[in-house]
Amino acid sequence: MNTFLALLVRDIRLSVRVGGGALMGALFFLIVVVMMPFALGPDLALLARIGPAILWLGALLASLLALDRLFATDYDDGSLDLLMMGRMPLELAVAAKAIAHWLTTALPLVIISPLLGLMLNVELRATGTLALTLLAGTPALTFIGLIGAALSVTLRRGGLLLAVLVLPLTIPVLIFGVAAANAAIIGPVPFGPPFTILCALSLGSLVLGPFAAAAALRHGLE
Amino acid sequence: MQLKGQNLVCSRGGREVFSDLNFSLSGGEALLVTGRNGAGKSSLLRLIAGLVRMAAGQLTLEGGDGEASIGEQAHYLGHQDAVKPSLSVRENLQFWARYLGSGEGVEAALEAVDLAPLGGLPAAYLSAGQRRRLSIARLAAVKRPIWLLDEPTSALDAPSQARLTALMRGHLAAGGLIVAAAHGPIGLERARELNLGPV
Numbered sequence: 001m002n003t004f005l006a007l008l009v010r011d012i013r014l015s016v017r018v019g020g021g022a023l024m025g026a027l028f029f030l031i032v033v034v035m036m037p038f039a040l041g042p043d044l045a046l047l048a049r050i051g052p053a054i055l056w057l058g059a060l061l062a063s064l065l066a067l068d069r070l071f072a073t074d075y076d077d078g079s080l081d082l083l084m085m086g087r088m089p090l091e092l093a094v095a096a097k098a099i100a101h102w103l104t105t106a107l108p109l110v111i112i113s114p115l116l117g118l119m120l121n122v123e124l125r126a127t128g129t130l131a132l133t134l135l136a137g138t139p140a141l142t143f144i145g146l147i148g149a150a151l152s153v154t155l156r157r158g159g160l161l162l163a164v165l166v167l168p169l170t171i172p173v174l175i176f177g178v179a180a181a182n183a184a185i186i187g188p189v190p191f192g193p194p195f196t197i198l199c200a201l202s203l204g205s206l207v208l209g210p211f212a213a214a215a216a217l218r219h220g221l222e
Numbered sequence: 223m224q225l226k227g228q229n230l231v232c233s234r235g236g237r238e239v240f241s242d243l244n245f246s247l248s249g250g251e252a253l254l255v256t257g258r259n260g261a262g263k264s265s266l267l268r269l270i271a272g273l274v275r276m277a278a279g280q281l282t283l284e285g286g287d288g289e290a291s292i293g294e295q296a297h298y299l300g301h302q303d304a305v306k307p308s309l310s311v312r313e314n315l316q317f318w319a320r321y322l323g324s325g326e327g328v329e330a331a332l333e334a335v336d337l338a339p340l341g342g343l344p345a346a347y348l349s350a351g352q353r354r355r356l357s358i359a360r361l362a363a364v365k366r367p368i369w370l371l372d373e374p375t376s377a378l379d380a381p382s383q384a385r386l387t388a389l390m391r392g393h394l395a396a397g398g399l400i401v402a403a404a405h406g407p408i409g410l411e412r413a414r415e416l417n418l419g420p421v
Contacts, residue, residue: 002320002325003320003321006317006320006321006325007317007321010306010309010317013309013313014306014308014309017308017309018308076302077302077303077304077305077306078300078301078302078303078304079304079306081268081271081273081298081300081302081304082298082304082318082321082322083321084272084273084293085271085272085273085293085294085296085298085322086294086321086322087290087294087322087323088321221273221274222234222273222274222275
């Protein structure tokens with residue numbers, strides 16, 4: 001547990017000090033959402049209708065932006081070799097890095113999403129639900145993205161491959177996330193089923209992601 | 223404690239780097255691996271560390287922890303230093319001490335490589351030699367029986383090399399094993415030599 005926390009704290013510290021990755025994602029999110037009303041024009045009804053989808057897409061793309069740095073820096077300076085020689089299994093080390101990544105990249109998005117929702121004319125009472133769906137779904141995005149990041153770790157410019165690998169796997173998360181968010185606003189589809197499936201996707205990827213990513217890292221490092 | 227490698231075969235990128243390699247090392251002994259560039263010195267170290275898969279052969283450690291893999295009982299000092307520029311010198315070492323061991327021994331290790339006065343400095347300001355010393359401090363801070371050193375004296379000045387030699391001698395005296403890849407002598411007189419001939 002001590003080892004797990006040590007890695008978690010180190011990665012959070014590095015994210016906060018280096019700044020680029022976490023802030024970049026949140027900034028990108030902000031830009032997408034702020035520019036959208038200008039691009040779509042003053043059609044408030046339209047904005048309210050697609051608001052949740054825009055926020056979810058923004059969260060997805062922002063998460064993807066910071067992912068290729070997840071393992072790349074450790075691979076470049078030789079830390080990855082040592083992480084594999086620790087007393088903790090590589091799967092847990094990978095999970096610790098993923099949690100640190102989620103805390104510094106996705107959690108800020110979840111926190112500012114109600115404010116951004118208001119900018120997209122989403123009703124006030126629905127912004128809370130929107131944030132809740134993001135909270136439940138962004139772990140899935142991070143842990144699925146983990147697999148792509150691990151697969152592309154040995155590539156210099158792995159970003160493109162990473163996006164190609166990860167995006168198809170995140171489509172279900174996007175669909176159910178938007179469905180759950182819309183359910184609170186528009187109505188006919190109930191909130192429960194898409195939300196529980198979203199939670200299931202997150203929980204499933206929480207387990208599968210680290211195993212797949214660790215296997216990919218071991219293979220890639222040979 | 224004995225580390226034995228029998229008929230080891232290693233291939234990387236489809237190319238066979240070495241084959242039918244045999245060695246045996248007991249506690250308190252050092253093995254100096256020599257050979258031309260590309261002969262497979264680094265690959266052998268990474269193979270023992272468990273970072274590179276063995277294509278064939280056996281690698282056994284007797285007298286160690288039966289439950290742990292060889293890599294978990296070894297220190298690997300590679301070409302890269304695993305130093306994070308945005309953390310301080312002390313924070314870097316504290317992390318590795320906690321991740322690889324129990325978290326203690328940081329101050330003594332910094333003293334051993336003479337980096338204690340620079341403890342609070344962000345590692346970005348260290349020179350190449352100082353970064354190397356910081357990675358060597360890792361070996362002093364966490365006690366592991368096997369040391370896998372890849373050209374340990376590169377980038378080190380004479381006083382630092384002397385400090386490293388002292389650390390290595392202390393490690394051997396305590397019954398540890400050292401496998402070092404180098405182009406020349408590293409200051410251990412009674413090291414056995416394993417020459418990886420040209421492929």
